[in-house]
Amino acid sequence: MKCQQCDKPAVFHITELESGEVRELHLCEGHAQAYLNQAEAGGGQEQEAGGPLTVSQTADELAVLDKKACDMCGVTFFEFRNQGRLGCPHDYVQFEKELEPLIANIHGATRHTGRRPDRAGSDLPEATEQLTGVIGLRREMQEAINREDYERAQEVRDEIRTIEARWLGPRST
Amino acid sequence: MNLESLTQATGEWLKGTGPESDIVMSSRVRLARNLAQFPFVGRASEQERGEIEQFLREQIATAPIGKDLEYIDVGQLEEVDRQFLVERQLISREHAEAQGARSVAIDRVEQVSLMINEEDHLRIQCMHSGLDLAGVWEQIRVVDEQIGKVVPYAFHDRWGYLTACPTNVGTGIRVSVMLHLPALVITRQIDKVFRSLHKISLAVRGLYGEGSQAMGDFYQISNQTTLGRTEEELVEQVGDVVPVLIDYERRAREFLVRETQQNVHDQVSRAFGILRTAQTITAEETMQLLSRVRMGVLLGLIGDINIADINSLLVQTQPAHLQKLRGVELDTKDRNIERARYLRKHFESAGGATSPN
Ligand SMILES: [Zn+2]
Numbered sequence: 168m169k170c171q172q173c174d175k176p177a178v179f180h181i182t183e184l185e186s187g188e189v190r191e192l193h194l195c196e197g198h199a200q201a202y203l204n205q206a207e208a209g210g211g212q213e214q215e216a217g218g219p220l221t222v223s224q225t226a227d228e229l230a231v232l233d234k235k236a237c238d239m240c241g242v243t244f245f246e247f248r249n250q251g252r253l254g255c256p257h258d259y260v261q262f263e264k265e266l267e268p269l270i271a272n273i274h275g276a277t278r279h280t281g282r283r284p285d286r287a288g289s290d291l292p293e294a295t296e297q298l299t300g301v302i303g304l305r306r307e308m309q310e311a312i313n314r315e316d317y318e319r320a321q322e323v324r325d326e327i328r329t330i331e332a333r334w335l336g337p338r339s340t
Numbered sequence: 341m342n343l344e345s346l347t348q349a350t351g352e353w354l355k356g357t358g359p360e361s362d363i364v365m366s367s368r369v370r371l372a373r374n375l376a377q378f379p380f381v382g383r384a385s386e387q388e389r390g391e392i393e394q395f396l397r398e399q400i401a402t403a404p405i406g407k408d409l410e411y412i413d414v415g416q417l418e419e420v421d422r423q424f425l426v427e428r429q430l431i432s433r434e435h436a437e438a439q440g441a442r443s444v445a446i447d448r449v450e451q452v453s454l455m456i457n458e459e460d461h462l463r464i465q466c467m468h469s470g471l472d473l474a475g476v477w478e479q480i481r482v483v484d485e486q487i488g489k490v491v492p493y494a495f496h497d498r499w500g501y502l503t504a505c506p507t508n509v510g511t512g513i514r515v516s517v518m519l520h521l522p523a524l525v526i527t528r529q530i531d532k533v534f535r536s537l538h539k540i541s542l543a544v545r546g547l548y549g550e551g552s553q554a555m556g557d558f559y560q561i562s563n564q565t566t567l568g569r570t571e572e573e574l575v576e577q578v579g580d581v582v583p584v585l586i587d588y589e590r591r592a593r594e595f596l597v598r599e600t601q602q603n604v605h606d607q608v609s610r611a612f613g614i615l616r617t618a619q620t621i622t623a624e625e626t627m628q629l630l631s632r633v634r635m636g637v638l639l640g641l642i643g644d645i646n647i648a649d650i651n652s653l654l655v656q657t658q659p660a661h662l663q664k665l666r667g668v669e670l671d672t673k674d675r676n677i678e679r680a681r682y683l684r685k686h687f688e689s690a691g692g693a694t695s696p697n
């Protein structure tokens with residue numbers, strides 16, 4: 168792939184994410200440096216203004232990163248970079264390292280200090296961790312059904328029910 | 341819920357009441373929430389979207405707020421009805437135009453609305469007329485607390501409430517006020533004001549949030565970041581700039597009256613004249629002219645019209661409202677004719693003489 172601003176090969180691939188809009192930049196080393204410096208210079212202000220979300224990697228790093236997928240919903244980092252939307256709550260755990268600089272860039276912070284949900288008899292972070300497991304199990308069940316392994320599908324469904332019974336608490340239905 | 345009954349009502353944000361309602365149209369807070377056991381909406385299958393909808397409906401019904409809500413199946417609505425809900429600011433444009441199972445629940449006074457399967461599983465919105473961020477925050481906090489007791493919100497110790505887009509993560513809160521700032525526009529100070537807002541990380545959008553060019557001098561100011569500060573701090577961040585903007589706008593209005601009395605009176609009168617006599621008129625022009633007339637009323641240059649009336653015309657002359665009121669679908673050309681007819685009829689009965697000073 169060629170640099171978007173000259174004929175040299177593009178070695179930097181930059182994803183900008185601003186208010187949900189995704190913009191991709193492919194630049195040679197020189198142009199990438201110029202671009203990032205410029206972002207940095209305007210950056211004093213940009214940073215304060217909750218400026219754009221920027222990831223920059225070399226092509227090799229990016230290729231590896233793009234293939235990383237969520238164990239639960241299966242979304243790849245490549246899909247996230249393209250759509251600007253994550254696949255499931257577990258992505259914040261799975262891609263924590265990759266998301267951290269992006270989130271720091273958007274919010275100028277990397278830790279929540281606000282309210283916590285108040286659910287009787289349930290520790291929310293723990294419940295979230297357990298319940299997001301259901302997302303992966305549901306996929307597994309579907310795959311078992313697709314290959315007509317009904318025994319496995321049945322097992323997985325029981326697993327889902329156990330987790331739901333434990334963490335969803337008494338349901339109205 | 342019956343949309344026809346909404347057609348006749350004015351809607352919360354158009355009441356023209358509440359503190360500072362000459363400049364502040366409405367105060368709004370929304371919270372983005374997701375369930376832990378489902379993929380985010382964009383990645384959910386059609387079946388999962390159905391399950392998300394059903395789960396939320398059933399669980400919210402068991403909360404105290406549940407009995408005040410009526411659901412509308414947005415996916416089943418005609419386009420004109422979806423547009424109608426957008427014009428009333430009860431759903432987002434994205435929610436109207438999306439595909440698949442989705443709905444909105446609205447309380448009787450149109451203060452609380454819950455969008456299900458928008459970008460996030462649940463978007464809670466609360467809106468009051470005039471400047472009342474504290475009241476809005478208190479109301480939505482209670483609704484959120486009630487729902488949080490009956491559904492497992494996706495929550496992480498470090499990242500807070502988990503959202504489909506990282507731009508909303510943490511508190512998931514968007515605090516906004518809609519302001520009417522015609523004098524700052526006329527005196528060309530508006531860009532300067534907004535540049536200073538961007539520096540303190542607040543966002544500015546036009547009415548209905550399309551592009552940056554505001555229709556009819558209505559602007560929405562909101563927080564841009566959602567992580568690393570408490571909800572109260574973010575409410576305060578927006579709340580703190582509003583008195584400053586009100587002060588700027590008041591001073592600009594005084595300046596206009598003092599220094600350009602004839603000009604401003606002429607502009608307002610011409611705007612009023614067109615609204616009372618036009619035979620065909622677009623929605624954009626109508627909003628622009630109503631904005632000027634609204635300012636004229638507030639400056640005492642036009643008598644016999646109240647602000648609530650103008651506010652209500654602002655929404656009644658929108659395309660979907662016009663068609664709902666008329667009871668038939670109209671193309672653009674016929675809508676412009678119908679809009680002009682509606683305005684003439686309205687001002688005929690409402691009077692509204694320009695004061696002769
Ligand atoms: Zn280059």
Ligand SMILES: [Zn+2]
Pocket residue numbers: 237238239240241242254255256257258
């Ligand atoms: Zn995932």
